[in-house]
Amino acid sequence: MERFDCVVIGAGPGGRAVAPVLAGAGWRVAVVEAELVGGECPYWACIPSKTLLRPGDLRSEARRAPGVGEPSLDWDAVRDYRDYMVSGLDDASKAQALEARGVVLVRGEARVAEPGLVVVGERELRCREIVIASGSRAVVPELHGLQRGRVWTSREVTTLREVPGSAIVVGAGPVGIECAQYLAELGSTVTLMGRSPRLLRREDPEVSEHVFDLLRAHGVEVRTRAAVAAVTHDDAGAQVRTDDGGLHHSERLVVATGRAPRVEGLEGAGVTLDERGAIAVDERCRAAEGIWAVGDVTGVAPFTHVASYQGRVAVANLLGGDARADYRAIPRVVFGSPEVAAVGLTAARAEEAGIATESAHLPLRDADRAEIYGTDLAGGVGLRVDRDRGVVVGAWAVGPHAGEWIHTAALAVKAELPVAVLRDFVPQFPTFDELWSQAARAL
Secondary structure, eight states: OEEEEEEEEOOSHHHHHHHHHHHHTTOOEEEEESSOTTOHHHHHSHHHHHHHHHHHHHHHHHHHSTTOOOOOOOHHHHHHHHHHHTGGGOOHHHHHHHHHTTOEEEESOOEEEETTEEEETTEEEEEEEEEEOOOEEEOOOOOBTOOGGGSBOHHHHHSOSSOOSEEEEEOOSHHHHHHHHHHHHTTOEEEEEOSSSSSSTTSOHHHHHHHHHHHHHTTOEEEOSOOEEEEEEETTEEEEEETTSOEEEESEEEEOOOEEEOOTTOGGGOOOBOTTSOBOOOTTOEEETTEEEOGGGGTSOOOHHHHHHHHHHHHHHHTTOOOOOOOTTOOEEEOOSSEEEEEEOOHHHHHHTTOOEEEEEEEGGGSHHHHHTOTTOOOEEEEEEETTTTEEEEEEEEETTHHHHHHHHHHHHHTTOBHHHHHHOOOOSSOTTHHHHHHHHHO
């Protein structure tokens, strides 16, 4: 039996935010990883998907810019650069960096036999504290005729070797939208199907409308209210039958219908799972006595930046502090072309919370920066203010690099900034960031 102060299950962004810091504080720390050190993001999610989106995004900008010819796209070069960005699915450098900071790396599947005991194969790791950062996995729905080995999830679609001639993407969330767009820009004929009446249903309706338009502009056929009833596989690909009787055929079927927390092997931890199967944590990221959880496995928000943030909160408390997580101002970005970003409360969430709000919406063309990018640049912003307190509680933006300038609004939400301050704020001209002050003045 090996003894540690802390065993961290999972070497993704959450686990890597915890283990080296504790080791640096003098703790003896082990990290258990069943796959690649780094987790989902650098190999199968954020990094490869954004790398594959970038060439199409650049070509879209070139189409709008006067006097610029549309650049060609070399798939072999794109694929090679994607492979470089994901380190060829080799985690050696990340593993070495972790071990160089004093962390013991244990390869294999972790099982929590009881609080304070993690078993990995034949190894028993006894510890005072356990931090669960096991992440999540792609969900493949149970559909009549669907064969898991013949469909792509987020992993297969970000590591593709050849671009399919056609693809059906099932799922109208961020993952489905992003992969539908880059597949279309890479030359595939793409149909995006979602069972909801609109895309990105957790965001404001105005955002959904913008996303619908941007996908259409990239040549994606968008079908909402299209629930898949059955799938038939053949030598040419897959045939999808929707519940309205429609038949659709494509070379590839991509399933982007969400993710589920990885909680297998954690039965002995004594944690509580919520209705989604995620580990319930308090505001300090504590799941039970001597058990902490961070990242996707908590079900709070499936973002790399949230996993890292929760890791910092957990570490602060493990080291004797009193840190509490605040999720009010977590940015949410879909890296399309243009980008779609949001933060804080939507109108529906504000109503559920009993908060009376007023909102201002402006088209992107109200910023002079938009005309610099070319005519008819689509997009806009929305700003939401608590009517009683006069503070910013939510915002959204659709436009070039919106994932960057959403942070002005995110900081306003975090700081509960009075809208009067935003009205008086003087941003640089000409920038898209000017739209926040304009929206505040429009209220």
